[in-house]
Amino acid sequence: MWGWSGIQEQPPGSHPDGDSACTGGPESKLPATSSLQSLFDEAGRLDLAGLRKVVAERGTDASERRVTWKFLFGVYPAGSTAEERRRLDQQLATRYRSMRSAWRRQFPSAGRMKVQSDLELSLAIETYEAQQGAEADEGGGGVGPGRRLTQLPPRPQHSQWVQSLSQPQFLATLRDIDADVPRTDRHRSFFQRQGLVKLLYLREILITFVAFHQDIGYCQGMNDFASRFLQTLDSEFDAFWCFATCMRRWAPSLSAQGVARRIQTTEELLQRVDPELYHHIARTSEEKLLFCLGWLLLRFQRELGHEDAARVMELGALEGDPAELAPGILSPPGREGEEGLAPRLATVSFEVLLCVALLIQHRRELLQHQHVHDFFLFAHRLQGKLALDALQRADGPL
Structure with missing residues (x-):
């Protein structure tokens, strides 16, 4: 994973994704009603062995997973405090946006998904692009999925990494992703309630992952895992980092x-x-x-x-x-x-x-x-x- 030095943080209190379902700032704490509160000390450090035991015996509640999954899949360090996790959330959100901006600049034609004979998804693409334009015009602290980033250029190593991708390789992978995304559990209420717009978030996650994990690449089925993270965490950047750490661990089994x-x-x-x-x-x-x-x-x-x-x-x-x-x-x-x-x-x-x-x-x-x-x-x-x-x-x- 990349180092964290020199990362520009976003203003406190703004959620990295700007998603209406994910307002209120980075989720570094459990809900007040969570039965897992006893696993954290006063500073917010987690008893990871205790969490693993709970997961093995009964699993965690859906409301707890935005925190617990980031521990389980290796995004949060085991000994981190609540404040350290808050800052890390901000850093990872900024890093993700920078990475996403890098491949868009290198391959501008990849920014828009091309579909044929799929009216529902075509309407979702139009809605998605309208959201990008509205958020870019507002110029606020929050950045929604897919926003055109003009104020934050990609870090040099990001541009260099993406430039090492050959265009034929990238476009071939893009075709595979664009073939898989439209048929990724679009019947789920999670994707339906915003008119399939969240399928476009899924696409952003997958393209950003393969652009910066050329050693792993993309294979059919990754869309199913990324989709599960996106629905569970309801946050583009949280889903990306959990998916990325998970795939680094599970890639050999794929x-x-x-x-x-x-x-x-x-x-x-x-x-x-x-x-x-x-x-x-x-x-x-x-x-x-x-x-x-x-x-x-x-x-x-x-x-x-x-x-x-x-x-x-x-x-x-x-x-x-x-x-x-x-x-x-x-x-x-x-x-x-x-x-x-x-x-x-x-x-x-x-x-x-x-x-x-x-x-x-x-x-x-x-x-x-x-x-x-x-x-x-x-x-x-x-x-x-x-x-x-x-x-x-x-x-x-x-």
């Missing part, structure tokens, strides 16, 4: 090699806990559990409703650093060679466990399938229809 490892782990776990079901699937299809690819790749973001999907994201945030996890979340690693599968199962990811639990819950139906296409149709039919509480009742607490 690679072809990473996905292959998770599928293999899922197959080995299913073979251990339900040999009959595993062998039936293996006999029916040479591809075995390839029909579970979307679940594992996107951590069930398309199958679950918003609250359940957010819960899975929270649990995913606990993975990757066992030293900081609450006791009992991950088993201690076994010795190489003991029980064959034990070392891998010791640190199996939550979406793998959820995948196996789901297969076992539907085992009777799956055992009736006699063609590979039946399994893929089964997976497709679950989109938007999966509920975690149903799995809880069938297989115990998640």
Whole structure:
């Protein structure tokens, strides 16, 4: 991550995004009614181990996530005070606007999304651009998503970084983003209540990310994660920084090699806990559990409703650093060679466990399938229809 020296702060009391849903300044404190207040000391320092324990046992409330997620996904330092987080929010907002301005200056044609035969989204683009113009004319302290920034030029290293992008590479990535954004859960009330304008916020987040993370780039599915952050945090800049830190951690699992490892782990776990079901699937299809690819790749973001999907994201945030996890979340690693599968199962990811639990819950139906296409149709039919509480009742607490 970039250093924080020399960053111009915005006036206190103005929210970095200027979003009507996010007024009242940076959210560095929990709501007054939050049950997590006891995890903070007088200066606002968080007991991170305590938060992780709460997340593992019951999850956090929707009203708490604008703060807790920035700890869980590594935006807020664990030992930060409330005042330090307030200043950091301001710094990150200014940094994001500078980064966003940099790629717009370098690739001005990318600033406007081009759509065909999509009247609803075309109207959203017009509304979005009208908002930009109004906010630019006001010249106030708050800066809304997509505002034309004339008073804050990009920092030199930002311009140099974006200039290192080849135009063909950038435009190819832009085409992928513009193909994915219009079909990113636009049916959700979060996107509908402003006439799809927030889909344009999502686009800004994704383009800014790929412009400054050329080593990671963009792949299909990132829009689903960014969308979840945007809806949960209801702030363009908060969503960007949580998404960016999350992708730096999860990028290896999104690679072809990473996905292959998770599928293999899922197959080995299913073979251990339900040999009959595993062998039936293996006999029916040479591809075995390839029909579970979307679940594992996107951590069930398309199958679950918003609250359940957010819960899975929270649990995913606990993975990757066992030293900081609450006791009992991950088993201690076994010795190489003991029980064959034990070392891998010791640190199996939550979406793998959820995948196996789901297969076992539907085992009777799956055992009736006699063609590979039946399994893929089964997976497709679950989109938007999966509920975690149903799995809880069938297989115990998640």
